[in-house]
Amino acid sequence: MGGDRAPEIVVHGMAIAAERHPSARFLLVGDEAKLAPLLKQHKRAANACTVLHTPDAIAGDLKPTAALRMRRASMRIAIDTVAAGNAAGVVSAGNTGALMALAKIVIKTMPGIDRPAMAAIAPSVRGDVVMLDLGANVACDTRNLVEFAVMGDVFARTVLGLTAPSIGLLNVGSEELKGDDRIRAAAEVLRETHIGPQFHGFVEGHDITAGTTDVVVTDGFTGNVALKTLEGTAKLVLQLLRQAFTASTQAKLGYLLARGELDRLREVVDPRRYNGAVLLGLNGVVVKSHGGTDAQGFAHAVDVGMDMVVHRFNERIREGLGRIPAQPKRQNGQSAPGGVAGMGAKNGSAGGDDGERLAAAR
Incomplete structure (x- = not known):
């Protein structure tokens, strides 16, 4: 439901993405009353997508702090599906600040990031x-x-x-x-x-x-x-x-x-x-589409997300980080000269990073 011309360009974009990725399945999060007529016009999208209904959406100018309180908003539900492991990633053309804030708090950063x-x-x-x-x-x-x-x-x-x-x-x-x-x-x-x-x-x-x-x-x-x-x-x-x-x-x-x-x-x-x-370094794939893009542009954002999922991007990041030795800390928590403080510090929680399901929302 996010973007200058949503949800029209999102559904059209999903039709293009479904043609490019015939084995993929997508969760389309938003107002079913607005999505259903569009899906009738785009059969490929209808066959590839399952609608998760919610009437609430985060406005483009809403502050991230306010967006965090909207637990039934389409963007929040989409991100929740990733955090729960029910989708491998989320693609959104909505509010950038809200997407980054929700992703960091709900999906959380990977260990070592x-x-x-x-x-x-x-x-x-x-x-x-x-x-x-x-x-x-x-x-x-x-x-x-x-x-x-x-x-x-x-x-x-x-x-x-x-x-x-x-x-x-x-x-x-x-x-x-x-x-x-x-x-x-x-x-x-x-x-x-x-x-x-x-x-x-x-x-x-x-x-x-x-x-x-x-x-x-x-x-x-x-x-x-x-x-x-x-x-x-x-x-x-x-x-x-x-x-x-x-x-x-x-x-x-x-x-x-x-x-x-x-x-x-x-x-x-x-x-x-x-x-x-x-948005790299999270326990799941998060892709931000430009809000002013068209269907072709949104489909390309989905392509990027699919690449990240299919090629197991997060696992490869974990492998790369594991090859960088932890550096000693100074007492104030800053990096030792020439080093990196606390590279082995852990935070975040597990989330799905494989499979071929993406949540396309806000």
């Missing part, structure tokens, strides 16, 4: 690039950055199919002395881990679109700014091209000659192709 991170894919001249964190954590310490790198490595292997993705830490320069203590310490730790051979070192903003590394790791504040800048730049380029090719008769003729290549460019930067940010 201090904070979850939001990851997504962006285009570059060399192919797709994984970026994280994109806003789940405004401030991060050394431990968080190391965990993000491990999760980003598994994400790139799972979603992009890379066997040994290269990893970079986003910094204000590529030199080893650049950046603050936390990022330099994270680099030292990563060089000593099992992903050390894949660790490229520091990268700068222009390296994202250049595809210098397959994974770009940063804190949520910087990552969110970088992502929004990339999105804005893509829109600017397309708008300028549109203006240039409609400026004169000759320009229009030029467009006809270059139409094939321009269509390919539009496809590369199409935001629907990159829809579906994943």
Whole structure:
């Protein structure tokens, strides 16, 4: 029930997803009175989905603290199904803050994960690039950055199919002395881990679109700014091209000659192709679809969720974290120099991370 054009685009998107994943089964959480007529229009979705009825939905502008109290809201019920192991993941185009708050409190973080991170894919001249964190954590310490790198490595292997993705830490320069203590310490730790051979070192903003590394790791504040800048730049380029090719008769003729290549460019930067940010580090798969996407974009978000489930993403994260030794703590709880505090600390509770059921909601 979440998103600018919900539930229409969600049901239509589920029809597309059901065609791509014929063996999958989905729980569609929301107002049955609104969903039933739409399912009649989309038979594939109707055959693949079971409706969990609730009339309540979390508004897009509702504060997360208020959303936590809405226990019968569609988003809450969808997340509850994951926490109970009745679904392997949740896909939502609804309120981002509410989704992150509910996921962290109800599904909880995996053992060994201090904070979850939001990851997504962006285009570059060399192919797709994984970026994280994109806003789940405004401030991060050394431990968080190391965990993000491990999760980003598994994400790139799972979603992009890379066997040994290269990893970079986003910094204000590529030199080893650049950046603050936390990022330099994270680099030292990563060089000593099992992903050390894949660790490229520091990268700068222009390296994202250049595809210098397959994974770009940063804190949520910087990552969110970088992502929004990339999105804005893509829109600017397309708008300028549109203006240039409609400026004169000759320009229009030029467009006809270059139409094939321009269509390919539009496809590369199409935001629907990159829809579906994943909240990594939880006891279940949580995928955030853009609220303004269409059916194709929502279906792509479901594709991302299915990749995470089928390829047992969470188990691979646990394996990766298990290969990073716990570091000694200082008395104030901060990381020892060059180390990561409390990597072995446990929190969270078990939740399903396998199977082929996803709860598509809010």
